[in-house]
Amino acid sequence: MRSFDRQKVPLPKLSSLNFNEGPLIVEIGAGVGLHPISYSQQFPDHQVLAIERTRSKFERFQRRLENHPQIKNCIALHEDAISVITHLIGNNQVDKYFILYPNPYPKKNDQNKRFYAMPFMEEILRTLKSDGEIILATNDLQYKQECIEFFQRVWKLELKEQSLATQGRTHFEKKYLSRNESCYNLIFTRKSTFGSA
Numbered sequence: 365m366r367s368f369d370r371q372k373v374p375l376p377k378l379s380s381l382n383f384n385e386g387p388l389i390v391e392i393g394a395g396v397g398l399h400p401i402s403y404s405q406q407f408p409d410h411q412v413l414a415i416e417r418t419r420s421k422f423e424r425f426q427r428r429l430e431n432h433p434q435i436k437n438c439i440a441l442h443e444d445a446i447s448v449i450t451h452l453i454g455n456n457q458v459d460k461y462f463i464l465y466p467n468p469y470p471k472k473n474d475q476n477k478r479f480y481a482m483p484f485m486e487e488i489l490r491t492l493k494s495d496g497e498i499i500l501a502t503n504d505l506q507y508k509q510e511c512i513e514f515f516q517r518v519w520k521l522e523l524k525e526q527s528l529a530t531q532g533r534t535h536f537e538k539k540y541l542s543r544n545e546s547c548y549n550l551i552f553t554r555k556s557t558f559g560s561a
């Protein structure tokens with residue numbers, strides 16, 4: 365795989381980000397914002413940065429967030445997550461990444477558009493704390509299997525947990541569950557070095 369060239373990544377509109385104290389949670393492709401809003405409410409001491417690049421979805425997210433003025437720990441950004449993470453997030457800063465129902469790009473020639481196969485994954489690993497987690501959900505069995513294979517073989521991550529999501533955390537998860545589709549939830553961590561020489 366070619367290595368990631370951060371110089372070629374466009375700068376985000378924002379030039380810096382200030383976070384509250386507490387664990388930093390980054391959601392890539394937050395859609396209309398159901399998950400970051402409920403997560404922020406559930407964990408008020410965490411700082412949630414939720415990034416969505418599609419304007420129409422972001423505007424629905426923003427309106428939803430404005431209806432919860434008590435939430436102070438959620439930053440909603442209309443940006444490309446690749447630009448924001450590459451240029452505005454420091455090394456070992458992120459406790460959890462959420463990538464929930466990314467577009468699976470099922471066409472054979474589109475593998476390089478799938479998150480787990482992108483050289484950009486280097487930036488996710490650079491910014492993830494050593495005990496951090498990447499949580500990825502998909503309803504696509506082939507995507508799930510290929511994701512596990514890539515994360516383990518290429519990115520040297522460990523599959524800590526896999527389960528079927530049942531809660532309807534996001535707009536897409538609700539839609540898939542209503543069609544009785546399986547929603548696979550995967551939690552990855554760095555490989556444990558405990559006991560190694």
Ligand SMILES: C[S@@+](CC[C@H](N)C(=O)[O-])C[C@H]1O[C@@H](n2cnc3c(N)ncnc32)[C@H](O)[C@@H]1O
Pocket residue numbers: 392393394395396415416417418421443444445446463464465466467534535536537
């Ligand atoms: C299939 S939707 C899922 C949305 C939401 N996570 C859900 O489950 O309802 C995938 C979303 O990821 C967003 N997305 C894809 N790549 C992105 C990127 N590089 N930066 C920000 N958003 C991105 C798309 O705009 C789209 O809204």
